Every structure is written in structure tokens, then in C-alpha cells.
Amino acid sequence: MVRIAVVAPSCTLKREAAEAVQAIASARGDCELMIHPQSFLSEGHFAGSDADRLAALREVMADECVDAVWFARGGYGSNRIAETAVKDLPSAARTKTYLGYSDGGFLLAGLHKAGASVAHGPMVQDVVREGGPAAVNRALDWMVRGDPDALEAGVDGPALAFNLTVLSNLLGTSLEPDFSGADLLVEDVSEHLYRIDRTMFHLSSSPSVRKVRRLRLGRVSDVPDNDPAFGSDAEAIVRDWCTRSGIPFGGSADIGHDAANKVVPFGQSGF
Amino acid sequence: MVRIAVVAPSCTLKREAAEAVQAIASARGDCELMIHPQSFLSEGHFAGSDADRLAALREVMADECVDAVWFARGGYGSNRIAETAVKDLPSAARTKTYLGYSDGGFLLAGLHKAGASVAHGPMVQDVVREGGPAAVNRALDWMVRGDPDALEAGVDGPALAFNLTVLSNLLGTSLEPDFSGADLLVEDVSEHLYRIDRTMFHLSSSPSVRKVRRLRLGRVSDVPDNDPAFGSDAEAIVRDWCTRSGIPFGGSADIGHDAANKVVPFGQSGF
Numbered sequence: 001m002v003r004i005a006v007v008a009p010s011c012t013l014k015r016e017a018a019e020a021v022q023a024i025a026s027a028r029g030d031c032e033l034m035i036h037p038q039s040f041l042s043e044g045h046f047a048g049s050d051a052d053r054l055a056a057l058r059e060v061m062a063d064e065c066v067d068a069v070w071f072a073r074g075g076y077g078s079n080r081i082a083e084t085a086v087k088d089l090p091s092a093a094r095t096k097t098y099l100g101y102s103d104g105g106f107l108l109a110g111l112h113k114a115g116a117s118v119a120h121g122p123m124v125q126d127v128v129r130e131g132g133p134a135a136v137n138r139a140l141d142w143m144v145r146g147d148p149d150a151l152e153a154g155v156d157g158p159a160l161a162f163n164l165t166v167l168s169n170l171l172g173t174s175l176e177p178d179f180s181g182a183d184l185l186v187e188d189v190s191e192h193l194y195r196i197d198r199t200m201f202h203l204s205s206s207p208s209v210r211k212v213r214r215l216r217l218g219r220v221s222d223v224p225d226n227d228p229a230f231g232s233d234a235e236a237i238v239r240d241w242c243t244r245s246g247i248p249f250g251g252s253a254d255i256g257h258d259a260a261n262k263v264v265p266f267g268q269s270g271f
Numbered sequence: 272m273v274r275i276a277v278v279a280p281s282c283t284l285k286r287e288a289a290e291a292v293q294a295i296a297s298a299r300g301d302c303e304l305m306i307h308p309q310s311f312l313s314e315g316h317f318a319g320s321d322a323d324r325l326a327a328l329r330e331v332m333a334d335e336c337v338d339a340v341w342f343a344r345g346g347y348g349s350n351r352i353a354e355t356a357v358k359d360l361p362s363a364a365r366t367k368t369y370l371g372y373s374d375g376g377f378l379l380a381g382l383h384k385a386g387a388s389v390a391h392g393p394m395v396q397d398v399v400r401e402g403g404p405a406a407v408n409r410a411l412d413w414m415v416r417g418d419p420d421a422l423e424a425g426v427d428g429p430a431l432a433f434n435l436t437v438l439s440n441l442l443g444t445s446l447e448p449d450f451s452g453a454d455l456l457v458e459d460v461s462e463h464l465y466r467i468d469r470t471m472f473h474l475s476s477s478p479s480v481r482k483v484r485r486l487r488l489g490r491v492s493d494v495p496d497n498d499p500a501f502g503s504d505a506e507a508i509v510r511d512w513c514t515r516s517g518i519p520f521g522g523s524a525d526i527g528h529d530a531a532n533k534v535v536p537f538g539q540s541g542f
Contacts, residue, residue, distance in 0.1 A: 042499070043502060044499065044501050044503065045464075045465055045497060045499060045500075045501045045502055046502070075465075076465040076469060079472045080472070168473075169439070169469050171443050171473075172442050172443045172473070172476065172477045172478075173472070173473065173476035173477070174476065194316055194346075194347040194348075197347070197351075198347060198350065198440050201444070202440040202442075202444065205443065205444035205445065206444070207443075226316060228313070228315065228316060229316075230315050230316045231314060231315015231317070
């Protein structure tokens with residue numbers, strides 16, 4: 001029985017999402033889901049204070065009975081605790097798997113850099129999306145048995161996957177990963193095309209990022225209207241900045257803020 | 272008669288703004304405003320193609336008859352031409368003043384780094400704001416005669432001023448300025464508080480930015496509603512990240528996306 005702890009380093013988990021995912025886990029019978037009560041806290045924008053979120057995360061990281069730590073949802077806020085969360089990792093923190101995406105990317109970056117095993121993939125609250133149960137089962141299949149069917153199919157070497165805006169905001173910080181030789185997969189949601197263009201300028205102008213093997217583009221969804229029309233689409237924008245910066249463009253990636261979001265383990269693709 | 276060239280490195284200048292500012296300049300009689308026809312071009316999001324915007328900018332930069340280059344307006348796009356614009360500066364480009372803000376900050380950064388004299392301050396299209404003519408006259412007072420009354424009053428040493436989001440997007444690029452010992456003034460507009468917090472994380476986590484003498488906060492205006500309420504305001508957010516990062520917080524700055532926006536010359540505050 002694989003034991004999976006759920007914590008919310010960013011925003012508050014909805015009760016109905018937690019219940020739906022508990023029901024899925026119970027029906028599967030191959031995992032035990034321990035949803036930390038911190039997941040339901042609410043303080044301003046966040047699932048509790050920085051201290052609350054940090055304490056819950058550090059608690060499950062240090063727990064030797066926990067096999068995997070699953071981020072409840074994104075939103076915003078994991079960056080506020082990430083640097084402290086990955087300091088002086090307890091040994092039990094290195095032997096478990098961490099799964100999340102979106103704002104959780106700040107933590108994935110820090111944990112990966114600290115030597116833990118992390119993957120970019122569906123979170124608990126994704127269950128409320130259309131087709132969400134499939135995303136949740138994919139995440140569980142990965143955490144429970146490293147199911148290769150959960151993986152993004154194009155990954156054939158060391159990989160990193162991020163929300164584009166989150167990645168831009170961790171460049172130059174202590175969370176920035178080593179991009180050398182990695183496939184870098186990016187996706188984004190609810191950003192204007194002018195912002196995608198600006199963020200791609202920022203990303204592709206970084207000498208560190210230019211060390212990637214190639215950049216692949218996941219879904220860029222729920223793009224608000226640009227006034228006037230931007231004159232280009234997300235793929236053309238990314239191709240343009242890849243050309244300007246000399247980063248090889250590797251085509252599309254099967255990740256995004258949707259139920260089809262596949263799992264991308266950081267570093268080597270093995271479980 | 273001071274000759275001021277207007278170009279639009281970002282978005283298209285409105286005809287009515289151009290006419291209103293021409294009328295103000297004519298009435299003053301101490302300057303000649305040469306609005307480059309590129310300012311009125313439109314291609315997708317931008318005031319003409321990258322090539323159009325770059326050519327107009329390089330043309331007025333190299334023109335020995337031009338005393339000052341005034342950016343027509345912000346929006347988005349100057350980053351797409353900034354690196355090329357500041358390469359191999361013609362000698363005439365070093366002896367003139369450049370004025371703008373918001374998206375124009377990408378160019379201010381690049382020009383400052385290349386040794387030109389730049390200042391953060393009102394642009395042509397600000398004339399359409401409430402009280403806009405005062406902003407335009409302030410900009411002209413600065414460009415025509417280096418009027419000390421145009422200056423942000425708190426600047427008492429080397430300074431840099433930026434839109435916070437623009438600054439975040441140029442960190443780590445070839446446009447990043449030397450922050451050592453400078454007063455850094457930031458302002459922002461139309462950004463959610465969670466984005467201000469995230470951007471302040473990014474900014475204040477940069478070892479280069481941590482070399483500033485102090486950080487001062489201009490106006491953060493037109494903030495969209497945060498859902499739920501963020502739990503903090505812009506000043507508290509900036510103070511918090513200053514405390515976390517060891518950057519001295521220097522209080523408020525008299526800059527912003529409004530008609531009261533004062534002039535901040537980069538580097539030493541002399542004209």
C-alpha cells in the first residue's frame with residue numbers, strides 16, 4: 001500500500017475535490033491518501049500562513065511512512081516557502097516522490113536541486129476539471145507504480161517541465177535548476193500573448209536556459225483577448241524566440257492546465 | 272531651440288495625443304517636436320514591425336540634429352529591439368537624452384548600459400491622462416533645460432527607475448543594469464497583488480539586485496481584484512521582501528502610471 005501525503009503549499013484545496021480524490025483512491029485499493037489538514041486552511045490568498053504551509057510540508061517530507069508527497073493545487077505561494085523547505089533535507093525527504101505543477105514548480109525546482117525525486121504532473125484539485133478523474137488516476141498510477149503510460153511520451157532523456165511564468169520568476173533565484181542538456185517543457189494558462197512573448201524573451205535571453213538540449217511547448221490555454229490582436233500565436237512566439245536565441249525548438253509537449261496533462265519526471269525519466 | 276524626436280518602440284501613438292503634445296510644444300516655443308511617422312504605424316500589437324521600430328529608433332539616435340529622443344508610449348515591445356538598438360552606438364547617440372518609462376524601461380536599461388544619458392519619466396501619450404498636460408510639460412522642462420523641478424524629489428544619489436514587471440523580465444538578460452549602490456525606484460500598473468508578490472520574490476532574490484543602496488516604491492495603480500483578498504497591500508508586500516532579502520526599504524517614490532510621474536535620471540541625477 002503506497003502512502004501518499006497531500007499538502008497545499010500554495011492555495012486552499014476545495015473539500016469536494018479532496019472527497020472525490022479520496023473516493024478514487026479508496027476504489028483503487030493500491031494507495032492510502034493522507035490529506036494533511038493544512039490543505040484546507042485559508043489565510044488571505046494562501047492555504048494558511050507561510051509558517052503553516054511550511055510546517056505541513058516539512059512534516060510530510062520528514063515522515064518515513066510517506067512514500068510520496070502530492071501537492072493539492074497551484075494558485076500562488078509555494079515560492080514563499082520553497083527556499084526554506086529544501087534546506088537541510090531530512091534523509092526521509094530524499095527517498096520519496098514529489099508531484100505537482102503550475103505554482104508548485106517553485107518547489108519542484110528547489111526539491112530537484114536538493115536531490116529529491118520530483119515530477120511535473122496532475123494535482124489533487126485537477127479532479128474537478130472536465131475529465132479530471134483520468135488526470136488523478138494518471139498521477140496515482142505514477143506515484144504508486146511508476147506507470148510508464150503516465151509519462152509524457154516525447155521525453156527521451158533528462159527533462160524539466162514548468163509553467164512558463166513560474167519558470168521566468170525563478171530564474172536567477174536559488175531555485176533555478178541546471179538546464180544543461182535537458183529537454184525543457186513549458187506550458188501556461190490565462191496569460192495574454194504579449195506576456196507570453198515577454199516571458200519568452202526573458203527565458204530565452206538567459207545564458208543558463210540556453211544550455212537546454214531543446215525547448216518543447218505544452219498547451220497555452222485560456223489566453224485572454226489581446227487588444228489589438230497580437231499578430232502571432234503561442235507556438236509562433238516560442239519558435240521565434242528559440243530562433244533568436246539559438247535554442248532548438250523541439251515541437252509540442254503533452255502537458256498543460258488540463259486533464260490530459262502527462263507526467264514529466266525531472267532529470268532522468270526513470271521512476 | 273531644443274530638438275526632440277519622438278519614436279514608438281512599443282505600441283502605436285494615438286493621433287490625438289500627438290496633436291495635443293505638438294500644440295503644447297508650439298505654445299512653449301522652446302522646443303521643436305519631430306514626431307517620426309513610425310510612431311503611427313500599426314502591425315499586430317506593435318507600432319510597426321520590429322524592423323520598422325528599430326530603424327526609426329536608430330535613425331533618430333544617429334541624427335546629430337536631435338537633442339533628445341522621447342518614447343511615444345509604452346504597452347509592450349521595446350525588448351524585441353533593445354539589444355540590437357544599443358549595439359555599436361553611433362557617437363551622436365551618446366550625446367542626447369532619452370526619456371520614457373513602462374515598457375520603455377527595456378530600452379532605458381540597454382541605453383544606460385551602453386553609456387547614453389537616460390531618464391524614467393512621462394511620455395507623449397500621457398497627455399491624454401487626467402492632468403496629462405502637466406506631465407508633458409514636466410517631460411519637456413526636463414529635456415529642454417534639465418529643470419530640477421521635474422525631478423523625483425527623493426533622489427540624492429545614483430538612481431534607477433523601472434516598472435516592476437518590466438524589470439523582472441530583464442533580469443539576467445543582456446539589458447540588466449549594474450544595481451550596485453543605486454537607489455532603485457519601482458512602480459507598477461494593472462497587476463494583481465499576487466503577481467506583485469511573485470515579482471518582488473523574483474527581484475529581491477537576485478544577488479545583483481541585492482546590491483542596491485535601497486528600494487523605493489512608486490505608485491502601484493489599477494490593481495485588479497484578488498480572489499480571495501490577498502491579505503496584504505503593495506507596500507506591505509514590498510517591505511516584506513525587502514526584509515527577507517536584506518534590501519533596505521527606502522519608503523515611497525513619486526513615480527507611477529499617472530500624470531504626477533516625476534523624472535528619474537539614471538546614474539547620477541545631474542542633467
